[in-house]
Amino acid sequence: MHIMEGFLPPFWCAVWYALSLPFVVYGAWQVSKVFKEHPEQKLIMAVSGAFIFVLSSLKLPSVTGSSSHPTGTGLSAMLFGFAMTSVLATIVLIFQALLMAHGGITTLGADVFSMGIVGPIVGYYVFKLLRKFGIALPLTAFVAAVLADWTTYLVTSLQLALAYPGAGLEQSFLAFAGIFAITQIPIAIGEGILVWMFFDFLMKSRPKLLKQLLGEKVAG
Amino acid sequence: MKLKDWQKYLLALAAVVIIFAIPFLLNPNAKFGGADDAGSKAIQAQQPGFVRWAAPWWTPPPETESMLFALQAAIGALIIGYFIGYEKARRDFSKNKKNQKETGKKNSDEE
Numbered sequence: 001m002h003i004m005e006g007f008l009p010p011f012w013c014a015v016w017y018a019l020s021l022p023f024v025v026y027g028a029w030q031v032s033k034v035f036k037e038h039p040e041q042k043l044i045m046a047v048s049g050a051f052i053f054v055l056s057s058l059k060l061p062s063v064t065g066s067s068s069h070p071t072g073t074g075l076s077a078m079l080f081g082f083a084m085t086s087v088l089a090t091i092v093l094i095f096q097a098l099l100m101a102h103g104g105i106t107t108l109g110a111d112v113f114s115m116g117i118v119g120p121i122v123g124y125y126v127f128k129l130l131r132k133f134g135i136a137l138p139l140t141a142f143v144a145a146v147l148a149d150w151t152t153y154l155v156t157s158l159q160l161a162l163a164y165p166g167a168g169l170e171q172s173f174l175a176f177a178g179i180f181a182i183t184q185i186p187i188a189i190g191e192g193i194l195v196w197m198f199f200d201f202l203m204k205s206r207p208k209l210l211k212q213l214l215g216e217k218v219a220g
Numbered sequence: 221m222k223l224k225d226w227q228k229y230l231l232a233l234a235a236v237v238i239i240f241a242i243p244f245l246l247n248p249n250a251k252f253g254g255a256d257d258a259g260s261k262a263i264q265a266q267q268p269g270f271v272r273w274a275a276p277w278w279t280p281p282p283e284t285e286s287m288l289f290a291l292q293a294a295i296g297a298l299i300i301g302y303f304i305g306y307e308k309a310r311r312d313f314s315k316n317k318k319n320q321k322e323t324g325k326k327n328s329d330e331e
Contacts, residue, residue, distance in 0.1 A: 002256045004256065004272070005274050005276045007260050007263060009273070010273065043306075046299050047300055049296075049299075050295070050297070050298075050299035050300050052296075053299075054293050054296030054297055054300065057290075057292035058293065059254060059289075062243055062255075063242065063246055063247070064243075064247075065247040065251070066252055066253050066254065066258060067252045067253065067254050068254065068255040096292075098277070098278075099280065099288050100280060100285055100289065101280065104276060105274075106273075160259060160263065164266040165266075166267060175262060175265070175266065176259060176262060179258045179259050179262055180255055180259065183255045184255075190240060193232050194232075194236065196232065200225075201225075201304070205311065206307070
């Protein structure tokens with residue numbers, strides 16, 4: 001989902017920066033609040049960030065014959081919400097843009113918006129919705145993580161289509177989504193399995209903290 | 221038969237490995253290039269004559285780049301591993317304490 005440095009016209013760079021900024025600012029404020037009021041959650045937040053660090057560094061092969069990387073943002077979206085997740089994703093994206101020439105500073109707003117905001121929003125609400133229907137916890141986490149990962153790439157396709165509509169927005173979107181969407185399916189499922197494992201572990205090891213984070217009863 | 225946790229996790233990891241091994245069986249001759257790069261190239265197809273208007277301030281040589289990606293993964297894995305180990309020790313410790321209370325024995329290390 002990284003849009004490379006200089007590959008989005010300045011107008012769109014500004015648009016995505018403007019849309020992302022409020023989320024990141026609000027998220028940063030929330031993070032500092034958690035650090036002050038719930039220091040016991042700090043370690044889990046570090047682990048959620050670490051999840052994004054590990055997963056977004058792995059370029060994995062897919063059935064389409066190309067490689068892509070998972071986003072790792074679903075876990076933190078479920079535990080801490082999408083605003084705080086946008087902060088964690090921004091840190092990772094800056095790291096990759098400055099040191100690996102992966103993504104870019106001009107395209108940072110767009111990359112944060114897809115990976116750090118829309119993907120996590122989808123993961124967060126899918127998670128809440130499935131929990132409302134009483135679906136068991138590690139399974140719910142699996143589905144939410146898969147969808148958070150996958151929709152990130154749909155947003156990237158839309159961002160590229162908006163900037164380069166060519167013959168038409170729809171046709172352009174399908175062209176970009178053709179590159180990203182199918183490649184991402186098995187990768188998102190792989191990410192989902194890892195999140196399922198971690199949630200299963202958390203439920204057994206830290207049921208009380210998980211309950212506090214999710215604001216609900218954790219009975220599985 | 222109910223699986224133990226570690227057996228469950230091992231099966232899950234095996235599933236992950238299989239998911240990422242299948243592509244090589246399906247497409248033995250594919251190059252597995254990055255989708256991000258393919259996306260950038262598709263821009264040229266959508267808009268012929270496209271020129272990027274900014275370039276990265278630094279592009280690491282390929283060897284350094286793979287080192288940095290490995291470093292990124294290592295930093296993340298270190299934190300996750302720290303947490304899992306911390307949790308195991310915490311659970312073992314509280315289990316021990318409970319056992320001592322039940323048997324009425326005192327741990328000689330505590331005196």
